[in-house]
Amino acid sequence: MILIDNKPLETAAPSLSFPAGSTENAVLEKLKNSQTVYRYASVDELTFELELRREIVRAARDLNDSDLSFEVFRDSKCNPEYWTRRSDGGFVLRSGVKASDAIRDIYTNGSKYATECATAMQIVYYKALLSVLPEAVFNRTFRRIVLMNWHQISPELRETGLMRTASDYLPGDRRYFANPDVDPKTPEWQGENVIDLGGGLYYGHGMGIRRAGAIIDALNANRRPGATRKAYLMDQAGRPDFKELAALNRAGRQRESMRQTA
Numbered sequence: 083m084i085l086i087d088n089k090p091l092e093t094a095a096p097s098l099s100f101p102a103g104s105t106e107n108a109v110l111e112k113l114k115n116s117q118t119v120y121r122y123a124s125v126d127e128l129t130f131e132l133e134l135r136r137e138i139v140r141a142a143r144d145l146n147d148s149d150l151s152f153e154v155f156r157d158s159k160c161n162p163e164y165w166t167r168r169s170d171g172g173f174v175l176r177s178g179v180k181a182s183d184a185i186r187d188i189y190t191n192g193s194k195y196a197t198e199c200a201t202a203m204q205i206v207y208y209k210a211l212l213s214v215l216p217e218a219v220f221n222r223t224f225r226r227i228v229l230m231n232w233h234q235i236s237p238e239l240r241e242t243g244l245m246r247t248a249s250d251y252l253p254g255d256r257r258y259f260a261n262p263d264v265d266p267k268t269p270e271w272q273g274e275n276v277i278d279l280g281g282g283l284y285y286g287h288g289m290g291i292r293r294a295g296a297i298i299d300a301l302n303a304n305r306r307p308g309a310t311r312k313a314y315l316m317d318q319a320g321r322p323d324f325k326e327l328a329a330l331n332r333a334g335r336q337r338e339s340m341r342q343t344a
Contacts, residue, residue: 084113086122095125105136105253108280118249123325130214130331131324135254137210142277142285145206149192152199152288154270155230161187161194165229171197172230181224182217185209199275201229202287203256206277207239207322210254219334238327245318253280256320259294261301263309271304278319 086094091114100106109132113120122128153159155171164184165173175184185208188195208227212220228234232243242256251257255278264272274297276284285291289300294315301313 083116083119084110084122084128085119086125086128088121091128095128098125098129100132105139105280106132109135109252109254112250112252116250126332127325127328130328134210134214134322134324134327135252137213138206138254138277139279141206141209141213142279143291144189145192145202145209145287146285146291148189150188150202150205150287151193151196153196154198158197158201159195160197160229161191163187168230170230172228172234173197173201174229175224175227180221181208181227182212182221184227185212197229197287198270199287200231203242203275203277204229204235204239206285207242211239211327215331216334216338218338219331223330223334238330239322241323242320245316245320247317248319248321251278251319252321253278254321257284258316258318258320259286259297259301259313260316261305261313262311263305264301265304265306268304271301273313274301 084091091098098110100110122131158167158171158173160167160173164176164179164187166176167173175181185205188205189209208224215223223238224236227236235243245258248255257276257278259274259276261271261273274286274289276286276289276297279285279291282293283291284294284297286297289297292300298313298315305313
């Protein structure tokens with residue numbers, strides 16, 4: 083159920099709709115039919131979440147189609163024109179480089195990059211935000227980006243690194259397939275970070291776009307001898323703080339509008 087300013091969606095925004103088959107429609111229908119009450123301060127706040135989820139799915143699909151390679155951190159690589167590679171394998175946005183240009187470069191020059199699955203998830207979220215925020219707001223907000231693990235992600239996206247049980251799992255969520263009996267000789271197979279694309283499909287860097295069963299089969303093929311526990315999809319999700327990001331978007335657009343009319 084959706085409440086907007088404490089009013090049912092049907093009352094607050096009776097004409098709100100999206101094309102059948104779209105990410106926005108899939109998310110909206112799940113929220114409307116859920117037993118959980120989802121509260122929004124305004125129609126714009128709800129619409130922002132739907133649009134950002136659409137762009138997360140699109141960014142994941144586009145990254146899958148790019149030439150970004152999978153490598154563990156010790157063998158990672160990046161385009162030095164935009165990023166500095168640290169000794170631990172992480173990438174740091176170079177001083178004087180626009181974050182928007184650096185994120186786009188990963189998609190257009192993917193062959194110059196290689197990293198593992200958690201970093202790929204972060205790239206997806208940054209690209210999605212770049213698609214919905216005014217570019218000036220994006221660059222002002224993300225003056226420093228470190229692409230590596232969840233401990234170093236920008237504060238505005240910190241919630242994507244926190245896995246929590248949810249009432250509903252939605253397109254645009256980050257999910258995780260765990261492999262508890264992974265072969266210690268191949269620790270990179272200990273699990274797979276994925277983006278929920280909707281329709282039972284998931285994108286995982288290095289695995290591509292697959293259904294849950296195919297991802298579990300791949301992880302199960304990389305367990306230690308004598309393993310008894312199978313890989314599984316965790317009943318948790320990481321997702322951005324959509325309301326905080328909607329407020330950032332609203333404030334940023336107001337600031338840009340004032341600057342243009344000054």
